[in-house]
Amino acid sequence: MALANWDEIRTAYHVARLGTVSGAAEVLGVHHATVIRHIDSLEKSLGTKLFQRHARGYSATEAGRDLLSVAQTTEEQFAQLVSRIKGHGESVAGELIVTSIGGISDVLSPVLSSFQRQYPDVRIRFLTDMRLFRLDYGEAHVAIRAGSVPEEPDNVVQPLSRIRSGLYASRDYVARKGCPKSEDDFAGHDFVISDSPELRAPFHRWLWSKVAPEQLVYRATEVAALEDAVRLGIGMGFLSAYKAEADPNLIQVLAPRPEWDGPLWLVTHVDLHRTRKVQAFLAHLKKAVADWPL
Numbered sequence: 001m002a003l004a005n006w007d008e009i010r011t012a013y014h015v016a017r018l019g020t021v022s023g024a025a026e027v028l029g030v031h032h033a034t035v036i037r038h039i040d041s042l043e044k045s046l047g048t049k050l051f052q053r054h055a056r057g058y059s060a061t062e063a064g065r066d067l068l069s070v071a072q073t074t075e076e077q078f079a080q081l082v083s084r085i086k087g088h089g090e091s092v093a094g095e096l097i098v099t100s101i102g103g104i105s106d107v108l109s110p111v112l113s114s115f116q117r118q119y120p121d122v123r124i125r126f127l128t129d130m131r132l133f134r135l136d137y138g139e140a141h142v143a144i145r146a147g148s149v150p151e152e153p154d155n156v157v158q159p160l161s162r163i164r165s166g167l168y169a170s171r172d173y174v175a176r177k178g179c180p181k182s183e184d185d186f187a188g189h190d191f192v193i194s195d196s197p198e199l200r201a202p203f204h205r206w207l208w209s210k211v212a213p214e215q216l217v218y219r220a221t222e223v224a225a226l227e228d229a230v231r232l233g234i235g236m237g238f239l240s241a242y243k244a245e246a247d248p249n250l251i252q253v254l255a256p257r258p259e260w261d262g263p264l265w266l267v268t269h270v271d272l273h274r275t276r277k278v279q280a281f282l283a284h285l286k287k288a289v290a291d292w293p294l
Contacts, residue, residue: 005045011038012050013071016064020057092280093121099133100126100144101264103223103240104163108144111288115281122277135269141278142285143267147201150265156273160264160286163294164241165203167254172233174251183210183254190235192226195219203238203260242293 014024015035025032039058043050050064060068096115100108105128112124133139136154143150150157169179173190180186193216194204208216218234220226230237236253238260244250266285272278 005042008038008042008045009067009071009074011035012042012064013068015039015051015058016060016068017072019059091121092119092277094277095123095125096142096277096281097125097127097133097140098142098144098281099140100128101146101223102128103227104144104264106243107292107294111285114288115284118284119280135267135272141268141272142281145265145267146262150267154270156268156270158266160266161289161292161294163262163264164256165201165238165260165262166241166244166252166256167203167207167236168230168239168244168250169236169253170231170233171249171251173236176233179251179253186211186215189215190217191215192218192220192229192235192237194221194226196221201238201260201262206260207238240294 011024011028011030011034014027015021018024018027021032021035021039025035028035039051046063046067048063049061050067051058051060098108098112105126109126112126116122116124127133127140132145133143135141135143136152144160146163177189180189189211191207191211193207194201218229220229226237227239227243229235230239231247231249239250241256244252266282268278268282
């Protein structure tokens with residue numbers, strides 16, 4: 001197999017990973033016709049079918065799985081190499097990719113801004129998404145994650161902070177439906193809650209156990225959408241205490257409890273952790289965290 005055919009193997013890898021031509025085309029930044037041409041050419045040169053085509057997309061054959069397991073390893077090794085090369089510079093310059101959970105951009109953005117002012121040669125990319133960005137793939141230099149301790153191999157994990165959360169309702173909601181004194185008074189009330197397993201923080205799991213399914217009148221996957229729903233009076237819901245306490249339209253229904261706290265973790269990959277750029281940002285972030293109102 002000539003090295004020139006790596007593009008075709010890489011295309012096949014992404015088709016197998018995502019199961020569709022359109023998904024692979026989007027990731028690779030090419031037209032879907034290019035993806036189909038690569039697959040057809042690769043199968044012709046190998047003399048075997050790599051995929052079964054069906055109405056829902058593409059699934060790898062046994063031969064396809066054998067080839068693609070090698071392709072995945074090669075893709076990962078290239079990504080790790082790129083990450084190491086990007087981090088070798090001794091100057092604090094170039095691209096810095098920071099990924100974070102949603103909902104804390106109001107405290108994190110000033111940190112990114114002041115860091116960029118201090119190091120004007122740095123170009124920052126701030127990424128928030130439902131999925132976890134892979135540090136071992138070089139998708140980010142620094143990740144801020146919530147929940148249980150991240151356990152991916154080859155990552156350096158440090159505690160960063162904790163987010164206090166309480167149950168809140170808008171003044172409009174309380175005027176219409178009243179304000180329960182405790183969870184024993186939840187009957188007849190409406191609630192908003194996360195619809196994503198990734199966002200099921202301790203307080204969401206607690207709420208699922210305390211109310212009937214029909215009381216969960218509004219579900220959303222984004223933190224901002226849940227906050228908007230509470231402020232609009234759709235139902236009661238959990239908000240970060242520091243945000244809710246600054247909003248005169250909100251009433252605290254249940255005060256924050258330690259068991260509802262959400263720990264924040266600072267995660268870097270071992271290959272980049274000691275680079276000057278990453279170390280400079282970590283030091284800047286840790287100093288700023290001391291003043292966060294979480």
